[in-house]
Amino acid sequence: MNKSRLISRQVTVRGPTGLLSTALTNADSRNELAASRARIVVAADEARRRFERDLHDGAQQRIVLLALELQNAEAMTPEGHEELREQLSRIGKGLAGALEDLRELSRGLHPAILSEGGLEPALQVLARRSAVPVELEVDIDGRFEEGIEVAAYYVVSEALANAAKHADASVVELDVRARNGDLDLVIRDNGIGGADPARGSGLMGLTDRVEALGGTMTVVSPVAVGTSIHVELPVGLPASRLPSRR
Incomplete structure (x- = not known):
């Protein structure tokens, strides 16, 4: 009998209070989940932005410098070496295409016009x-x-x-x-x-x-x-x- 009353009292105490506590806990969990998802999105955007900067300041700049050096080499090619000149020209066009591909990739990652305009x-x-x-x-x-x-x-x-x-x-x-x-x-x-x-x-x-x-x-x-x-x-x-x- 005492044991029955004890159980009954425990259920009574935990009834409405427990439901309220559970509701608050669920609400906190949903808020924490939403905040967590937002942080993941923010982190992904920041990583994408850093990658875009690395592409622009690193790989793209190196290709530009290589293309300039190649143009100088082509201009310095002696007369009578047309085959070499044509080969250097083809390489230059290939570098220009690669540079455009990188720029397009960079724009897709985080378009500059979105940040600026x-x-x-x-x-x-x-x-x-x-x-x-x-x-x-x-x-x-x-x-x-x-x-x-x-x-x-x-x-x-x-x-x-x-x-x-x-x-x-x-x-x-x-x-x-x-x-x-x-x-x-x-x-x-x-x-x-x-x-x-x-x-x-x-x-x-x-x-x-x-x-x-x-x-x-x-x-x-x-x-x-x-x-x-x-x-x-x-x-x-x-x-x-x-x-x-x-």
Whole structure:
């Protein structure tokens, strides 16, 4: 009997208090998870930025110097050595191609125009370079936190790449607006549809990035109708959740 009462008292004490404690613990865990995901995104962006700087200051500069030396060697080639001159010219063209490849890779890692000019000019460049024609509408005022701009840029970049590679689309509509405290992106194509983030199209990683910043990303892609991506990113996140601009 005493043992029964003791158990009963323990259950009574742990009832509502235990539920509240569990709820608070779960909320703390979710907050810690969100903060952890945000830190991973920030760390990845910083690593990408350092790699871009290393490419620019290291490999690219060395190729430029080698190309200049090669031009000097070509200019100093004596008359009558046309075969050698042509060989040096071919090597020079190869170095120029390698340099352009590195520059393109560097721009893909962390586009300088995004850091220097902000989201709107960066999206305009993406639209111009897109293999699929883009109808672009942008209604934003000023700059956002770097993490927000980077996330928006990569969502658009991946969506345009998918539209060109997989969707067989003839046009992409891109609408970007700041409203109600959110950066709102809507990307629609008229392709074949059937996009599934779970199949590893790159959309899953973008969803993780967006959600780590407190945003949402929805993909609707009915077969034979096209794909629509809707992203909402909060533009008022605390600075501690986002990378600082450099």
